[in-house]
Amino acid sequence: MPARAPGLRLGSLLGFEIRVDLSWFVIFFLVFWSLAEGVFPQQYAELDRLAHMAMGLAGTLLFFASLLVHELSHALVSRRKGIPVEGITLFIFGGMALTRREPDTAKDELLIAGVGPLASLVLAGLFDLLSRLGPTLGLGTPVVGVADYLAFINTALAVFNLMPGLPMDGGRVFRAIAWSVTGDRAKATRWAVTGGQAFGTVLMVIGGVQALTGAPLGGLWLVFIGWFLRSLAGSSLRQQALQSLLGHVVASDLMSSRPEVVSAHTSVAALVQDHFMQLRYGSYPVVDGEALLGMVTLEGVKRIPKDEWGARTAADAMTPLAACAVVAPDTPLEGAVEAMGRAGTGGRALVLQAGRLVGIISATDVTRWLRRVQELGPLVNPAD
Ligand SMILES: [Zn+2]
Missing domain, CATH: 3.10.580.10 (CBS-domain)
Structure with missing residues (x-):
């Protein structure tokens, strides 16, 4: 049954309902804080505190705008392929375009999943160009600094999302390819789920090592993300089992x-x-x-x-x-x-x-x- 989209409604964009999950406020503050208190003061020590705060706020807002562009690209291609999109929800690890059903063909799946990381890469390229041309265009250091950060974070988003395990875009791309090679969606899903679980485990191990060797906060964060991805991958498998059971019901x-x-x-x-x-x-x-x-x-x-x-x-x-x-x-x-x-x-x-x-x-x-x-x-x- 189409579930009501969760979270707080922000408005609608291109016909899609945009919502934020409550967990999003936590991550919004964390990103702002780490930018305004950590990243920017370290990289641009010559600027004053007010500039760092302003850069932090602009960087955070544009980071979430970038996430939104990523999710909108998924939503637009889904709609193009005839799959209704309930809306877009931003939550603690980014965003999610809520679709009503799975794509019919491997090619559609490939396009819908692949366009997200592609959109992030295009954004990264544009921000990189801006940060390089900034000085010539007479843009101040704060603007160039924010553009530079956004080029980095969008590249990171694209790379992270391309990891070949469900529920990440890379997992869906991987599943689409496996699906078109084997002709068996269920088998392709199991492979992609295994990939996602393996990736989650690797993150947890790296995070554990980091936590024990002098980066406790960053390490625990990785452990948490790894655990979350593992549990998401498991739930994609249960959903698949339910779907193959329900697929035969008329x-x-x-x-x-x-x-x-x-x-x-x-x-x-x-x-x-x-x-x-x-x-x-x-x-x-x-x-x-x-x-x-x-x-x-x-x-x-x-x-x-x-x-x-x-x-x-x-x-x-x-x-x-x-x-x-x-x-x-x-x-x-x-x-x-x-x-x-x-x-x-x-x-x-x-x-x-x-x-x-x-x-x-x-x-x-x-x-x-x-x-x-x-x-x-x-x-x-x-x-x-
Ligand atoms: Zn995506």
Whole structure:
């Protein structure tokens, strides 16, 4: 089910919702502090404290702007490839573009994953150019210093992200290549996850050695990042297992068949009394004879003032068919859930076969189905 994007909403950019996780404020302060108190005073001792603070603030803001450009590049290519993007969230280790589903082909995956580090490298090049041309252009030392730092940090971002383990971009690039070579996405994912876990372990070891040999803070930081990457890699594997299980589920597995329907001429009062108050369903397909006209939900009923319930009918309260989520019996789970989330019918979808109503799916049906699978184990052996 498409999860609500977490964090605090900052605004939207190019049609993407931009959010920050609360952990981001911690890292924002840490970056600012290390720049204003450490990096810049060391490199530019001739400047005063106020200049260092200003450089620190500009450097931090532009660092996060650079992260945002990196994530926007992923989001733009995803959207180009027909994969809806929920939004972008900045959090403690950078950012994340929340996509609704995985790419269909290895080539799409390669493009979506590869463009991020590429964007960081382009930014690094531009800031490097600025820092080199700065003196000629008459730019002051503070501006040149900040540009120099951004050239460095964007290069570091590109390199770090290119490490060949999930969930990093490099891991996705690696998976895309392995996927196109073997033709087996599940196997490629396992390789990329192993790569990610190995990379996390290496970071933890390096961090441990550093911590014991005179750089405790930087060392512990590396240990923490390594541990975090290992746990992320593990969760990508579980997600993959779930996906290969759910990949075989279609709408007809989930739906309630032969749903209870109501006539378009039923009054809203009768609808409430005989259906919503009596039966357990939260929505009813509305028919006129054989013809399916739409779906009526409790939300639809609530839009009609109570004193008009006797005079108005189900047809007045319903969501017309054109605005309902409609899926076919063989629509995969992912597509069905996406359709349910999109339509204005309270997360429900009608299942139609050759124009004939065969079932209805609600969020309850999906969770009930998942609970059954959890209790009974997979009912079919997934092919991969
Ligand atoms: Zn990236």
